[in-house]
Structure formats: C-alpha cells, structure tokens
Amino acid sequence: MTQPLLYRIAASTPAAHIFELELQIANPDPAGQVLWMPNWIPGSYMIRDFSRNIISLSAADGTGQGLPVQKLDKARWRCGPATGPLIIRYRVYAWDLSVRAAHLDQTHAYCNGAAVFLAVAGQEQQPHTLEILPPASATSAWEVATSLPCKGAAEWGFGTYEAASYDELIDHPVEIGSFSRARFMACGVPHDIVITGRHRADMDRLCRDLSRVCEAAIRMFGEPAPFARYVFLVMAVGTGYGGLEHRASTSLLCARDDLPLASEPAASPGERYRGFLGLCSHEYFHSWNVKRIKPRVFIPYDLRTETHTPLLWAFEGITSYYDDLLLVRAGLVSSAAYLELLAQQITRHLRSGGRFLQSVADSSFDAWTKYYKQDENAPNAVVSYYIKGALVALCLDLTLRQRTQDRVSLDQVMLRLWQDYGKSGRGVDDGDIQAVAEGLCAELGADSSLESFFSQALHGTDELPFVELLRGRGLDTVLRAAESSADSGGKAVPTDPGRARAVLGAKVQPSGEGGALLANVYTGGAASQAGLSAGDVVIAVDGLKVNAVTADKFVSAYPVGSTVSVHAFRRDELMQFAVTLAPAPVDTCVLTLPQDIETLNRVEDWILGRS
Ligand code: ZN
Numbered sequence: 001m002t003q004p005l006l007y008r009i010a011a012s013t014p015a016a017h018i019f020e021l022e023l024q025i026a027n028p029d030p031a032g033q034v035l036w037m038p039n040w041i042p043g044s045y046m047i048r049d050f051s052r053n054i055i056s057l058s059a060a061d062g063t064g065q066g067l068p069v070q071k072l073d074k075a076r077w078r079c080g081p082a083t084g085p086l087i088i089r090y091r092v093y094a095w096d097l098s099v100r101a102a103h104l105d106q107t108h109a110y111c112n113g114a115a116v117f118l119a120v121a122g123q124e125q126q127p128h129t130l131e132i133l134p135p136a137s138a139t140s141a142w143e144v145a146t147s148l149p150c151k152g153a154a155e156w157g158f159g160t161y162e163a164a165s166y167d168e169l170i171d172h173p174v175e176i177g178s179f180s181r182a183r184f185m186a187c188g189v190p191h192d193i194v195i196t197g198r199h200r201a202d203m204d205r206l207c208r209d210l211s212r213v214c215e216a217a218i219r220m221f222g223e224p225a226p227f228a229r230y231v232f233l234v235m236a237v238g239t240g241y242g243g244l245e246h247r248a249s250t251s252l253l254c255a256r257d258d259l260p261l262a263s264e265p266a267a268s269p270g271e272r273y274r275g276f277l278g279l280c281s282h283e284y285f286h287s288w289n290v291k292r293i294k295p296r297v298f299i300p301y302d303l304r305t306e307t308h309t310p311l312l313w314a315f316e317g318i319t320s321y322y323d324d325l326l327l328v329r330a331g332l333v334s335s336a337a338y339l340e341l342l343a344q345q346i347t348r349h350l351r352s353g354g355r356f357l358q359s360v361a362d363s364s365f366d367a368w369t370k371y372y373k374q375d376e377n378a379p380n381a382v383v384s385y386y387i388k389g390a391l392v393a394l395c396l397d398l399t400l401r402q403r404t405q406d407r408v409s410l411d412q413v414m415l416r417l418w419q420d421y422g423k424s425g426r427g428v429d430d431g432d433i434q435a436v437a438e439g440l441c442a443e444l445g446a447d448s449s450l451e452s453f454f455s456q457a458l459h460g461t462d463e464l465p466f467v468e469l470l471r472g473r474g475l476d477t478v479l480r481a482a483e484s485s486a487d488s489g490g491k492a493v494p495t496d497p498g499r500a501r502a503v504l505g506a507k508v509q510p511s512g513e514g515g516a517l518l519a520n521v522y523t524g525g526a527a528s529q530a531g532l533s534a535g536d537v538v539i540a541v542d543g544l545k546v547n548a549v550t551a552d553k554f555v556s557a558y559p560v561g562s563t564v565s566v567h568a569f570r571r572d573e574l575m576q577f578a579v580t581l582a583p584a585p586v587d588t589c590v591l592t593l594p595q596d597i598e599t600l601n602r603v604e605d606w607i608l609g610r611s
Pocket of ligand 1: 282283319
C-alpha cells in the first residue's frame with residue numbers, strides 16, 4: 001500500500017516572495033524518482049512554464065543524506081535513486097498577482113497548485129496530503145481559505161488538507177491572509193466569499209445577490225450541485241480584472257470599485273457591480289461547463305504540453321452567453337438591461353475584422369498561439385471564441401426555439417450534456433454538441449438537421465444569422481456608427497444621418513513621449529490605406545499637435561472624405577502621410593425591448609428560459 005504523498009508549504013519569506021516547500025515521497029521509484037511541473041494551468045490556454053519560478057531544489061533520503069538531482073528537461077527532474085523515503089525541498093518565487101499563478105508578500109499569500117506543487121511521476125493518482133504551515137512572521141489574524149477538504153485542519157485554519165489525486169490537489173487555489181469572509185447558502189449548499197485586499201464592500205449584499213445567481217445556475221442543471229461547498233476567492237485591487245474557474249471554487253481579480261458599497265442604494269446593480277456579478281456568474285457556470293462537461297482531450301489534462309481543441313467556443317462562448325442571462329434569471333438585471341449587454345457583445349463582435357479571416361473553431365484550436373498571444377494585428381486576424389462563441393450560443397438557442405416552438409432550447413442541450421457527459425466524466429468530442437441538439441429536436445419530431453448551422457457557424461467566416469434570428473423573436477437589431485471612441489454600444493443615441501463622423505481607423509493610446517500611439521491599425525481603414533502602421537506615434541494632424549486624448553475628436557471635426565496630412569514617428573523617424581478620412585463604420589448595436597405585450601412575452605420566454 002503506497003502512502004499518501006505529503007506536501008508542506010510555508011509562506012516563509014514574504015518580503016522576498018518565496019514559498020518554501022517540502023515533498024515527502026514514502027515509496028519513490030527505486031531507479032530514481034522523476035518529478036515534473038505543469039507548463040500550463042487548466043482554464044488558461046497558454047504555456048507558462050511554471051518551473052521557471054523554482055529557484056532551488058534538493059533531494060535527501062530519510063536520514064537527511066543528500067541525493068543526486070538531475071534535470072531532464074525544462075520541467076522534469078530525476079532524484080535519487082533512494083531505497084527509502086525521498087524528501088524534496090524546493091523554493092518557488094511567487095510574485096504574479098493574477099488568478100493563474102502565485103503571489104506572496106507581507107499582506108497575503110496566494111497560490112495555484114499548478115504553479116507551486118511538483119508532481120510525482122507515476123504517483124499522480126495517489127492521495128495527496130497538503131500541510132499548510134503558518135509563516136513565522138504571520139499575524140495571528142491570518143487564516144486559510146480554500147475549497148480543498150480539511151483533513152486535520154480546522155475550517156479556515158492552518159494544518160492538513162487532502163486531495164484524492166494530483167489533479168485535485170492543483171484544482172483548489174489557496175489564499176492565506178487576513179481577508180473578509182462571509183457565508184451564504186444556495187440550494188442548501190454552503191458558499192463562501194473571501195475578499196483579500198483593501199475594500200469596503202457590502203458583504204451582506206454580495207451574499208444576497210450571489211446566492212440568487214448560484215441558485216439560478218444550480219436549478220438550470222438540476223440539484224444537487226456537483227460540489228459540497230463552493231468558495232469565491234476575490235482579490236480586490238485598484239485596477240484589474242480576471243477570473244479562473246475550478247471545480248469547487250474560483251479565483252477572481254477585480255477593481256475594488258467594482259464591489260458594492262454599503263452606502264449604495266440596493267437598487268439594480270450599477271454597471272461596474274453588474275460586471276463583477278457577471279464575472280462571478282461566468283466562473284460559477286464553468287463548474288459545470290468545462291470543469292465537468294469537458295472536451296475529451298482534457299480527460300486527463302496533459303499539463304506538459306499544449307492540448308488543442310476546436311471546442312473552446314462551447315466552453316467559453318456558451319459560458320459567456322449564460323453569464324449575463326443568469327443575472328436576469330436571478331432577478332438582478334432587467335430584460336432591458338440584458339439586451340443592452342447583448343448589444344454590447346454584438347458590438348464587440350462587429351468591431352473585430354478578424355471574424356472574416358478566422359473561424360471560431362480555428363480560434364479555439366489556436367488559442368495557445370493566437371488568442372492568448374495577441375499582438376497589434378490581433379483585431380484584424382483573430383476572432384474571439386468568447387464573443388463569437390457567445391453569439392453562436394445565442395443563434396443556436398434561438399434556432400432551436402424557433403424550430404420547436406420553444407419546446408427545445410440551449411438550456412436543454414446543456415442539461416443533456418451535463419447528464420450524459422459531465423456527470424459520468426465522458427468527454428465531449430467535436431460533433432457531440434450538434435448531435436445532442438439534433439437528438440432533442442428529433443425526439444419531438446421537429447426538423448432536426450443542424451449540419452448547415454454548425455458548419456457555417458463554427459467553421460465559416462460569414463456573418464452569424466443573429467439579425468434574422470432576433471427578428472424572428474420580434475427584436476430589431478439597430479446598427480449605427482459609434483458616437484465616439486468610448487461608445488461601446490447598447491444605448492440608443494440620436495444621430496444625424498446627414499453627418500457621418502470621420503475616423504482614422506485605428507485604436508489610439510497614450511504614448512510615453514506624447515502624441516497618439518496607434519495601438520491597432522484596422523485593415524482597410526483610413527490610416528491603413530495611407531500607410532500608417534501599428535506602433536506609429538501620431539504627433540500632428542493638419543499641422544496641429546494631437547495626443548491620445550485629442551486625436552479622435554480632432555479628426556472627427558473634418559468632413560468625411562477630406563484628406564489631411566498626418567505627421568507620425570515610426571521609431572525615431574518622422575514621416576508624413578496623406579490620410580483620406582473615412583466615415584465611422586456602422587458597427588454599434590442597439591436592441592430595444594418591444595412595447596407590445598405579445599412580442600415582449602416572446603422575448604422574455606427566451607431571456608428567462610421559459611419553455
Ligand atoms: Zn471562462
């Protein structure tokens with residue numbers, strides 16, 4: 001009988017941002033034990049080479065006698081041979097304040113297992129025990145927050161936790177510090193929210209609102225929830241945004257101003273808080289969609305190398321579709337506010353020229369090298385599997401409802417995927433979602449072939465049929481030009497049809513040396529046609545000085561079609577361009593709730609998930 005692997009972690013030198021770790025292997029490979037570090041973390045599809053943060057590593061036998069350590073490749077070591085127990089001691093540098101790695105200073109310690117725990121080759125399926133030691137300098141107020149089950153530790157306490165396997169060990173991030181915490185119940189399951197960082201959030205309101213979101217999600221997939229307890233781990237900072245899903249928790253990074261204050265009226269959430277609730281809803285939905293309903297190639301994860309799948313549109317896109325819908329179904333956001341969010345999503349999609357070059361299946365497949373490694377040309381060349389994926393989900397939902405008079409919707413497809421795949425651990429293959437949707441239509445005797453829908457939506461680059469499908473529900477998709485570079489869509493504004501706004505066709509950012517840095521130059525736009533490139537710093541238009549704040553406004557004062565001289569630096573060389581200004585593209589979407597009761601009901605049947 002193999003003994004559990006024992007990991008000890010201590011946030012011992014916070015000022016130097018170093019975790020000290022010890023790993024005890026009772027039954028090592030007698031020929032020399034191979035250890036390895038993940039090169040990526042599930043949910044974030046980029047090679048991160050976590051081994052680079054291991055700053056020292058040594059091996060010893062049970063008597064403390066040092067043993068040889070041989071590096072095999074960038075993320076593997078062979079230690080020993082040892083006949084008895086093998087003790088590995090290593091140190092990990094942790095100074096990445098994101099949801100994906102590890103961070104340690106005098107105020108708190110946070111780690112994802114993938115960034116700190118070595119795997120023991122051949123023993124990944126053994127039970128893993130984790131002992132979390134209090135740092136020597138920690139104040140007595142420090143606690144431990146994790147969804148990892150306690151073994152000897154008291155709840156919120158330092159001590160021993162356990163995991164059934166390495167895969168489980170690294171799927172429960174750990175936060176250590178003096179954080180705020182509050183508990184709420186959703187469908188009888190305890191949920192904790194833990195907030196680190198300076199903030200003045202109204203914890204009662206968060207509990208009240210999140211419990212409704214969580215209940216809406218649990219009810220969609222049916223009770224019981226697939227976890228016994230769930231933890232929202234939130235890091236509040238000045239500016240920041242991010243989330244990563246786990247099987248019984250999520251790590252979130254947000255701006256403290258996104259959190260609700262006790263002094264705020266308890267009306268419907270403002271835009272920033274609504275965004276935070278949407279982030280919570282998104283990661284929580286992943287507890288089913290991607291943590292349990294998974295691409296087959298993720299079972300098990302191969303954390304040593306890229307794992308390509310054309311299905312991220314389903315796992316991120318469908319999740320993005322439901323994150324805002326759940327806020328409506330939880331009663332936190334009105335249907336009108338939901339349509340505003342959807343119109344903003346459509347606007348983001350329409351502003352991505354990459355949608356005509358890359359299919360959403362290809363974007364999923366190439367996430368590792370394209371979506372996650374976006375450069376200045378990304379808006380022209382990459383389509384987001386989050387945004388287009390969410391619109392594919394919308395179109396599929398509306399198509400199914402249209403064909404079956406609302407008797408089949410995407411909700412049932414997700415439920416079937418949960419019942420037939422997620423619950424049993426069966427992986428999802430490329431054609432399975434189409435097959436599930438077709439099966440549900442066929443059960444009702446409805447037209448079941450979705451071949452042309454899926455092949456065009458997933459593998460094509462023609463526009464998705466959302467305008468026609470929304471029309472079929474009684475909703476007009478109104479498109480207009482953006483009012484300004486800050487216009488993200490969703491809101492109707494009075495426009496003068498006779499006066500189009502002139503634009504450069506570039507995204508402008510402040511440049512460190514003054515001037516307007518062209519962060520992206522859109523293919524076919526005025527700047528691109530005149531020969532300007534991303535990275536150029538525009539310093540004057542028509543002989544007058546501009547910067548990032550004034551450039552767009554300045555240009556918009558000229559008539560469309562006029563040619564202006566633009567001075568710009570490319571590196572340190574001054575260049576002059578003759579730019580013929582183009583009209584702002586009609587890429588800004590507005591959706592308005594219909595007035596007549598019958599149409600309103602049809603729209604709300606869809607939004608509220610009524611069948
Ligand atoms: Zn996601």
